[in-house]
Amino acid sequence: MIYEANSDVKKKLFPIFKGINDTMILSCLQGYMGKAYVDNIEKPTAAEIIVGVFVFFAGDEKAKAAGELLNNLPEDCFVVASTVGWKSSIEEIHKGHADKFQRYAFKKDIKYLNYDHIKSFLSTLPEGYELRKVDKAIAYDKSFHEVSEDFTAQFNSIDDYLNRGIGFCILHEGKVVCGASSYSIYDNGIEIEIDTHPGYRRQGLATVAAAGLILDCLDRGIYPSWDAANLISVHLAEKLGYVMEGPYDTYHIVDRQPESLK
Structure with missing residues (x-):
């Protein structure tokens, strides 16, 4: 039997998840968002954290x-x-439904983020486009969510996102075409989510939106954490100053037909 962890039990999980350097784990264990499950309430030895579509085992x-x-x-x-x-068990239980690929982690150290360097990208915004901080009007605008539902998905509501989240977007002809936002939050930072409308890619818009968000985080004294799903994201992060720590295994699991461990 497994049990959902309350705030007291979550405190016991910090040592268990010490080997995974991901801010979404902090988001859950610090009580901001997500759920945790354990094998034993009093003395957990195996645990799971779920934040949105991301799941962590330790x-x-x-x-x-x-x-x-x-x-x-x-x-x-x-x-x-x-x-x-754990990886072997994932591959066994979800055989045929687990697509293994590489994500890329970056060193979480503010010393690599040079304010003036990042600010220089703001001037590269093409004519006819506008960089805006997400406010109530934008957060409730349909075009903002059409670019990505993930900008606000982990928050309890749009108002909750406005209260606790941070976002910057690029508008063209009054519509949001690109955005950089807080996918999740933790005590001293955010995890960045960036998306661009398919018709507006390869114009440098993501760079400008990301720069706006990162600068705002630096002004607030919080860390803008970056984790890349692909090499395009890696190159963008490195252009802004992030230093890659290395790749790590990730499993995309869909259309699963769970089997018991043998």
Whole structure:
């Protein structure tokens, strides 16, 4: 049997997840968003964190409830595990439904983010486009959500996003065509989400939107964390000053038909 962790139990999970350097884990364990599940309330040995479509496993992959944790997934999700043992179990239980690929982590150190360098990209915005901080009018605008539902999806409501989140977007002819926003939040920072409307890509808009968001975070004294899903995102991050730490295994699991551990 598995149990949903309350705030007290979450405090016990920091050592278990120490091996995974992802801010979404902090978002959950610090009580901002997401859910955590454990094999034992009093003394958890295996644990799972779910924030949106991202799932993280850590602890003892041989625990009695490990199989149940591994079957406790959203319909379409991205799974990260801390050990070879967890990865082997993921591949066994979700065989035929787990597509393994590489995401890319970056060093989380503000010293790499040069304010003036990042600010220089603001002047590259093409004529006819406008960089705007997300306000109530934009947050409720249909075009903002058409670019990406993930800008606000992890918040309780749009008003909650306006109260706790941060976003910058680029407008063209009155519509949002690109945005950089807080996918998730934690004590001292945010996890960045960037998306551009398909018809407006390859114009440098994402660079400008990201620069606006990063500068705002630096002004606030919080860290704008970047984690890349592909090499395009890697190159954009490096252009802005981020330094890559390295790739890590991720599983995209969809249309799953869970099987029990053998």
